[in-house]
Amino acid sequence: MYPLSLDFQTLLDNLDLGIWCVDQNGHFIFENSFFLKTTGYSKE
Secondary structure (H helix, E strand, C coil): CCCCCHHHHHHHHCCCCCCEEECCCCCEEEECHHHHHHHCCCCC
């Protein structure tokens, strides 16, 4: 897991732009709220 600071997570969560990050194996390591809302994915 790649930890993000709480301030950076909050900033990314408040953008009206879908942002997601994956690791070298293709596993999701971060998704912002807009990405989850527009794609229907969940944090689980």
